[in-house]
Amino acid sequence: MKLTKEEQDILAGKEGETKAKILQTLVEFGDLFGADKLVPVTTSGHLVTSFGIGLLKPVYRAMDEIINAGLKTPYPFTVDPRPIDYQNVKCGVLDKLIFSKIMYSKQKHYEEQLSKIGLKNKNAFTCTCYLDEVGNTPKFGDVLSWAESSAVVFANSVLGARCNRNSGMLDIFGALIGKVPNFGLLTDEGRKANWIIKLETTHLPEAQILGSAIGMKVMEDVPYVQGLDKFLGTKLNDDVISYLKDFGAATASNGAVGLYHIENLTPEAKKYGEKIINKDAKVYIIDDAELERVYKSYPVMWKKENAKPTLCFIGCPHLSFSQLNKWTEKIEENLSHSGRRKVCVRTVMTAAPDVVAKFKETENFLKLKKFGVNLSSICPLMYTNNPLAGSKPIITNSNKLRTYSKSRYFKDDDIVKIICGVK
């Protein structure tokens, strides 16, 4: 790739060895994908690595090196959710021991490191940094150095920002240098769709199953979805944004989608229409039967398939404010059907700290509390990533959590019945 004089000087070590090594990594990464140059990052970063897992020695060593070199990001950044929240997600003594002493023994140390290089604030821990309440919301055309697959796909697709599916560490490097290699989803050509998804279902599909089906089919390609606007409309309101958030997370974790277009709805599909589809795009038709096939293909990883669930996670990715309200109403309605006052499966709902703070000011928060549901800003994925959780029958409505843990997936309407004891 063609480098400016300033970039060449950095590579030559004129601004220190660490900065040179960071830039070298970014340049080599870009060269592999035919990047022609580095382009400026135009807004705040978002990092995927939020967890102080003891064994991630490469991260802590690199962070120390960065801090010692006096490097800091030009914009304050946000980061994925914390892996533990003892206050709202109660743990047994053994779990606590494993979390604090073995799994996440470096959490405090790592958070201190993040603060030193430009972390926004103590509330910056969420995978939904783009929500209004959190405020790390890129504009159309912004160039990002983000990781976290669900956030990258949302920023690209729903906001029209430009970001590649960066890995952890590369996200920090781009945010520190303030530049990223120009290739892939940063280019007009790379944002064109190479799949047409024809949705022929009789009703609005479960976001997480539709996303899963598309992700598994198109892998890292860009899909252009036709027929979803029939159910979602053509405006990006709170409900639609929440749907697309969950849909995108499933495309990214069940496949490797970094950008999707929804006809008549997402900004680039609205702006360019079918001109954004490549001529040789493949076609995938999705009807009710296809979604049922995908749903039934999910393996149950519990030791006993019919075990009674002991924990339920709702909110991976983190719930939006409108979703918290809708879930409260859903639970209220189902509890009235079952005649119970509280949920019968320990249930944790997760949302960004700033969203939780806003929700706590509403009457629905008091209701949710009365129903026995815990509200947290934890990362369910990190919580379930331990040997003890692996043996527990955990249920979720998240296709991402299902993919990365032994949690069992249920559709929204089924999971609410389970936690409310509706027969």
Place this chain on the structure above:
Amino acid sequence: MKKFKGRVICKGKYEGECVVSKQGLNTLATFQKSALMNKKKVIGSDQNNKDVYGKNLTGVALILPQTIGSTTGGLVIQTICQMGINPSALLFSEEIDSLAASGVILAKNWENSNIIAIDKLGKEILTEIKTGDIIKVSEDGTVEVVEEK
């Protein structure tokens, strides 16, 4: 003799057993369990990938189309390289994806890892080479079967 030629990303020589993942390899789901538990060998832990689930992946040549899944993927590759429990070679039938690319470049520049990475080997490699075959990887990006299982 079955022979394939790809683009060299991180060069090196290897002769030994291979494991073939016909589907995209979910890096986090595959490697996380062994890495988190500080195991001396990686046993594939992705429940959705029968090709690698339960198989030893340390020190083997891993043949795959691309990697998929969470953007922690590159960091996971860097970490298993730092721990010395990585596959000896990652052999991609397609162009390497951005997460795997990050992982091998981070491993090379920050961990002095000698993990081999070759991409664009062609999709036939996924069907013509079988798990358990003995293969030879050369520095020029050639992959050939030495002994079929």
